[in-house]
Amino acid sequence: MRLCGKKCSVGTTCIIRTFVKMEIYDYIIAGQGIAGTVLAQTLLLQGKSVLVIDDPALSKASKxxxxxxxxxxxxxxxxxxxxxxxxxxxxxxxxxxxxxxxxxxxxxxxxxxxxxxxxxxxxxxxxxxxxxxxxxxxxxxxxxxxxxxxxxxxxxxxxxxxxxxxxKFLSAFRDHFAKNNCLLEEKLEYDQLQITENSVTYKNRSASKIIFCEGFKVLENPYFQWLPFxxxxxxxxxxxxxxxxxxxxxxxxxxxxxxxxxxxxxxxxxxxxxxxxxxxxxxxxxxxxxxxxxxxxxxxxxxxxxxxxxxxPTVNDRRPLLGIHPQYPALGVFNGMGTKGVMLAPFFAKQLVNFLENNIPLDPEVDLKRCK
Ligand SMILES: Cc1cc2nc3c(=O)[nH]c(=O)nc-3n(C[C@H](O)[C@H](O)[C@H](O)COP(=O)(O)OP(=O)(O)OC[C@H]3O[C@@H](n4cnc5c(N)ncnc54)[C@H](O)[C@@H]3O)c2cc1C
Missing domain, CATH: 3.30.9.10 (D-Amino Acid Oxidase, subunit A, domain 2)
Structure with a gap:
């Protein structure tokens, strides 16, 4: 709920309350390149609800x-x-x-x-x-x-x-996500994220976690800029x-x-x-x-x-980067697919989902904990 807050014609501040409906998801996925698409679909196959936020103009690598x-x-x-x-x-x-x-x-x-x-x-x-x-x-x-x-x-x-x-793969999934109300086509603005220990809210959308899959644009992400790309x-x-x-x-x-x-x-x-x-x-x-x-x-x-x-999105040690932010448990990353996104993404999306949902540890070679 929020106050309208606009000045009315008579000059007083409007006190009519407007209700903004919060949409609740299990996961928000930022980016619909190969990584974000494969991860979103892997989560959907596990029965999770997902919102994919993507501005396709920001990176061409997967396309x-x-x-x-x-x-x-x-x-x-x-x-x-x-x-x-x-x-x-x-x-x-x-x-x-x-x-x-x-x-x-x-x-x-x-x-x-x-x-x-x-x-x-x-x-x-x-x-x-x-x-x-x-x-x-x-x-x-x-x-x-x-x-x-x-x-x-x-x-x-x-x-x-x-x-x-x-x-073909990306556009078929884009249509599929759009048809299933899983797609928000816009640039994710990092300053609009409200983060708590077990949730993240973006505008009127809330999820228990957001997983960033922005490819090389991760370098503009204030929470993950430190990763060794x-x-x-x-x-x-x-x-x-x-x-x-x-x-x-x-x-x-x-x-x-x-x-x-x-x-x-x-x-x-x-x-x-x-x-x-x-x-x-x-x-x-x-x-x-x-x-x-x-x-x-x-x-x-x-x-x-x-x-x-x-x-x-190549990494110093040529291994993918997966896992949860060391300070913010509601923020995760699925990136670093380098020169081999097609081969790596399905296997490591499965591994990340097993980690997030079933607490099965990540392979230390890909866990972002190695970057401390
Ligand atoms: C010339 C070339 C040839 C290649 N050939 C192969 C090959 O033959 N086989 C192979 O496996 N790999 C190949 N690759 C590598 C492959 O492209 C990458 O491994 C893969 O595309 C990485 O996918 P990604 O989803 O991590 O990143 P990206 O493809 O960069 O996707 C990121 C997505 O997130 C979006 N995004 C970013 N920031 C935001 C934001 N703030 N808000 C909303 N959306 C955002 C972007 O627009 C994009 O849609 C090649 C790469 C290049 C450049």
Whole structure:
């Protein structure tokens, strides 16, 4: 309840009481990038009530990402961190979401690794007999797409890889949240938060906790600015090939850059890594670096039809950041997905929900307590 407080025409202060209806939720989620979307849906699946607050104009990372997932680190040919644990949870989450939303956005593809040195082949074959081998094809191809790709030393494939069409995923969930009255489309103003030990109120919405998922914009959040982010800008281009020069849609080419087929003979090519310029503006240098690398991979002409940039929420120790604020138990964070939001978010959203709801401790490697 609050007083109207306006001056009436007769000059006295109005004392009519107006009632402002308080909406009560279990959780408020700030941000609807990959992290906020996956966390909100994980909570909804547990029967929790959720309000997602998002201003989509504030960060582009999730929207422009290629959305690739790859269980192999190419430099050393080893499994990427927790790949065996992350992949089944990721598969369940995105395929379940496709069913729920009746849309396809999660695609299995093979990543074609083009060899650049003769001894890479022997190393690859040796690795197929090690733990990482479950993700590596045992076949070396000598002539894969050699009318389009420079491929003199052959190639092989990473199996159980693919991509999430992040734009489709985010917009399908945005519609779903809006239909279920779970979405407030505006910039969250931090000075409007009223915080107690076990609740948080934002304007006329109240929840037992707010979990911040603002990606790199966390640096504007007065409660979590101290977290050890080391942000990385990334640029990505979209190209078109001429008819007759198609790369199959279920293959992603990797040789210095990746080439991800989108359909209609268009492809995303990326990405750059830059630590000094942290604006979301695409640059001529970013574009020409990608074109130079691309010219070393494909033999056929291409046209650049789009060019975008975003900031990855990367962390000093390259691990996600999850947990509760050391002084304010009603404030939490789910961030630091870095270069691998697609693979990491489903597994760690589940872990955070288990921590919040069932007191199951967080993995110390991701718990923000490590940043003290
Ligand atoms: C060029 C490029 C290529 C990439 N390729 C891949 C890839 O192939 N595979 C992969 O897994 N990852 C990739 N990534 C990384 C991936 O984009 C990130 O891991 C992921 O997007 C992080 O998601 P997020 O939800 O934490 O943050 P964000 O995507 O930044 O989302 C944050 C959301 O919160 C909103 N927001 C912020 N502040 C507020 C506020 N105060 N009020 C309301 N809303 C707010 C923002 O507008 C945004 O919607 C790539 C990144 C880039 C830049």
């Amino acid at each position: 422009i990402a290629a959305g690739l997932y790859n269980p192999v680190v190419f430099k050393r040919l080893v499994k990427s961190w927790l790949a065996d644990e992350l992949i089944p949870v990721m598969d369940d989450f995105y395929t379940g979401s496709e069913k729920l939303l009746n849309t396809n956005f999660y695609f299995k593809k093979q990543i074609v690794k083009i060899f650049t040195e003769e001894n890479e082949k022997a190393f690859w074959l040796k690795k197929t007999n090690e733990e990482v081998g479950r993700y590596l094809s045992k076949t070396i191809q000598d002539d894969f797409l050699n009318t389009i790709i420079y491929n003199p030393l052959g190639s092989s494939e990473v199996i159980h890889a693919g991509n999430l069409d992040t734009q 080391k942000l990385t800008k990334g640029e990505i281009i979209t190209i078109q090939l001429d008819a007759g020069n198609e790369i199959p849609v279920d293959k992603v080419i990797n040789k210095g850059v990746f080439i991800l087929p989108l359909g209609n003979n268009t492809y995303k090519v990326g990405a750059t890594y830059e630590w000094a310029d942290l604006t979301e503006m695409p640059t001529e240098k970013g574009k020409s670096d990608l074109i130079d690398k691309l010219n070393k991979v494909i033999k056929v002409p291409f046209t650049v039809i789009d060019h975008q940039a975003g900031i990855r």
